[in-house]
Amino acid sequence: xxxxxxxxxxxxxxxxxxxxxxxxxxxxxxxxxxxxxxxxxxxxxxxxxxxxxxxxxxxxxxxxxxxxxxxxxxxxxxxxxxxxxxxxxxxxxxxxxxxxxxxxxxxxxxxxxxxxxxxxxxxxxxxxxxxxxxxxxxxxxxxxxxxxxxxxxxxxxxxxxxxxxxxxxxxxxxxxxxxxxxxxxxxxxxxxxxxxxxxxxxxxxxxxxxxxxxxxxxxxxxxxxxxxxxxxxxxxxxxxxxxxxxxxxx
Amino acid sequence: xxxxxxxxxxxxxxxxxxxxxxxxxxxxxxxxxxxxxxxxxxxxxxxxxxxxxxxxxxxxxxxxxxxxxxxxxxxxxxxxxxxxxxxxxxxxxxxxxxxxxxxxxxxxxxxxxxxxxxxxxxxxxxxxxxxxxxxxxxxxxxxxxxxxxxxxxxxxxxxxxxxxxxxxxxxxxxxxxxxxxxxxxxxxxxxxxxxxxxxxxxxxxxxxxxxxxxxxxxxxxxxxxxxxxxxxxxxxxxxxxxxxxxxxxxxxxxxxxxxxxxxxxxxxxxxxxxxxxxx
Numbered sequence: 001x002x003x004x005x006x007x008x009x010x011x012x013x014x015x016x017x018x019x020x021x022x023x024x025x026x027x028x029x030x031x032x033x034x035x036x037x038x039x040x041x042x043x044x045x046x047x048x049x050x051x052x053x054x055x056x057x058x059x060x061x062x063x064x065x066x067x068x069x070x071x072x073x074x075x076x077x078x079x080x081x082x083x084x085x086x087x088x089x090x091x092x093x094x095x096x097x098x099x100x101x102x103x104x105x106x107x108x109x110x111x112x113x114x115x116x117x118x119x120x121x122x123x124x125x126x127x128x129x130x131x132x133x134x135x136x137x138x139x140x141x142x143x144x145x146x147x148x149x150x151x152x153x154x155x156x157x158x159x160x161x162x163x164x165x166x167x168x169x170x171x172x173x174x175x176x177x178x179x180x181x182x183x184x185x186x187x188x189x190x191x192x193x194x195x196x197x198x199x200x201x202x203x204x205x206x207x208x209x210x211x212x213x214x215x216x217x218x219x220x221x222x223x224x225x226x227x228x229x230x231x232x233x234x235x236x237x238x239x240x241x242x243x244x245x246x247x248x249x250x
Numbered sequence: 251x252x253x254x255x256x257x258x259x260x261x262x263x264x265x266x267x268x269x270x271x272x273x274x275x276x277x278x279x280x281x282x283x284x285x286x287x288x289x290x291x292x293x294x295x296x297x298x299x300x301x302x303x304x305x306x307x308x309x310x311x312x313x314x315x316x317x318x319x320x321x322x323x324x325x326x327x328x329x330x331x332x333x334x335x336x337x338x339x340x341x342x343x344x345x346x347x348x349x350x351x352x353x354x355x356x357x358x359x360x361x362x363x364x365x366x367x368x369x370x371x372x373x374x375x376x377x378x379x380x381x382x383x384x385x386x387x388x389x390x391x392x393x394x395x396x397x398x399x400x401x402x403x404x405x406x407x408x409x410x411x412x413x414x415x416x417x418x419x420x421x422x423x424x425x426x427x428x429x430x431x432x433x434x435x436x437x438x439x440x441x442x443x444x445x446x447x448x449x450x451x452x453x454x455x456x457x458x459x460x461x462x463x464x465x466x467x468x469x470x471x472x473x474x475x476x477x478x479x480x481x482x483x484x485x486x487x488x489x490x491x492x493x494x495x496x497x498x499x500x501x502x503x504x505x506x507x508x509x510x511x512x513x514x515x516x517x518x519x520x521x522x523x524x525x526x527x528x529x
Contacts, residue, residue, distance in 0.1 A: 003363065003365055004366050004369060005317035008396075011349075012349045027394055027397075031468060035441075036394075040354045044355060056363075077352070080286070080311020080324060081283050081284075081286050118288040119289070119291050122294075148288065148289075149290075
């Protein structure tokens with residue numbers, strides 16, 4: 001290791017040292033070293049708070065910052081774009097948070113979906129007319145390509161989407177919850193991220209499109225998931241879940 | 251660079267006012283990393299501001315003084331942003347912030363050795379090759395007395411500029427904060443700084459550390475520019491003439507009009523220096 005690398009390795013060790021651990025260098029005892037430690041930790045925690053606002057609201061600021069500090073030690077940022085810092089925060093919460101907060105990891109997944117949709121590429125949205133104009137015989141040769149901002153999650157047993165949207169939409173938080181599973185789609189066809197609840201057939205259809213199945217196959221898979229009418233398809237198209245039709249193999 | 255007078259750090263909450271604002275010499279600076287994303291409203295806002303004003307991209311995470319080469323993905327994202335917004339100025343810091351796959355969001359110090367100089371020269375050259383233009387390198391704030399320096403900071407920066415063709419960004423608040431924290435004379439530093447290499451000046455506020463008080467100043471960017479820092483600005487401009495000058499505010503951000511009043515103060519001092527030079 002070069003002298004510069006050795007210096008930086010020791011410096012990082014002292015920067016991210018937990019309070020109960022001993023510093024490894026004399027310089028870490030200088031008052032100024034705490035300035036770097038505080039700046040680094042505060043910037044990381046502030047970024048997590050900005051990217052997971054619903055988790056922060058649910059936990060309260062103090063509790064959130066304790067959890068975020070643990071996450072920073074576990075997974076510091078990998079690059080300078082802090083607007084996307086925090087990938088893996090939801091699974092970290094799932095592993096570490098108290099069991100009576102099981103929905104918290106799912107809410108964190110939706111905060112993450114919002115961030116990813118917000119920062120995604122600005123691709124166009126496929127026109128519903130393009131689908132309508134497709135001859136039935138051609139549906140086996142075409143597939144729908146997901147829009148880069150489209151994100152969806154299916155929650156098996158908890159109303160995580162309702163909890164999340166009540167915070168995001170500033171609705172009454174305390175209203176009674178129907179404690180059952182639900183699924184959600186987040187999209188950003190223009191400049192604003194929007195979201196809606198979707199059914200099991202839509203979830204199956206989106207996953208099939210993500211796996212590059214043809215339109216025919218994706219519709220069959222959605223039908224097996226419980227809906228033969230495909231009444232949900234116009235909703236997905238209008239929401240902006242897809243960017244274009246692509247020939248199979250493209 | 252000819253038309254750039256005093257500029258302002260652009261904060262998200264001020265986008266609409268910044269878009270509409272017109273003032274002699276006005277330009278805006280943003281942290282490049284806030285816009286190094288694939289798409290979405292952030293990039294759209296920045297494009298709109300760029301249509302109305304000259305723009306400066308100020309990087310904070312390239313880790314030029316890191317032991318490793320500049321991250322290729324970050325460099326590609328910066329190059330794409332430079333192509334899109336065609337900034338008037340591009341700058342980074344004499345600091346490091348990445349190590350072994352982790353990004354530590356601060357501008358970290360290092361012993362100014364011949365090895366470190368070679369690393370940062372290589373990294374500055376990589377950046378300049380990738381974006382097809384020279385960049386300016388900023389003197390950082392210091393909080394630690396480090397062992398092992400082989401160069402003083404001005405020699406180090408001058409050699410870096412000579413070897414790579416980069417210019418220098420002189421942050422006068424950092425000069426003040428650093429000399430209070432680790433010793434030296436701010437006036438002597440400003441007088442010795444190689445004026446011909448300076449393409450931009452930064453002005454910002456600082457605050458005393460909560461524990462150690464006035465002996466440890468924090469480069470917090472959460473207050474108006476201090477009188478001592480204005481004095482360093484006047485001192486540099488009297489000797490070297492004006493440069494594009496930025497008012498930075500990153501925390502406790504006041505109303506846009508309050509920041510513009512501070513920016514107008516810098517613009518007035520620049521105008522005065524220009525008219526004195528012409529007289």
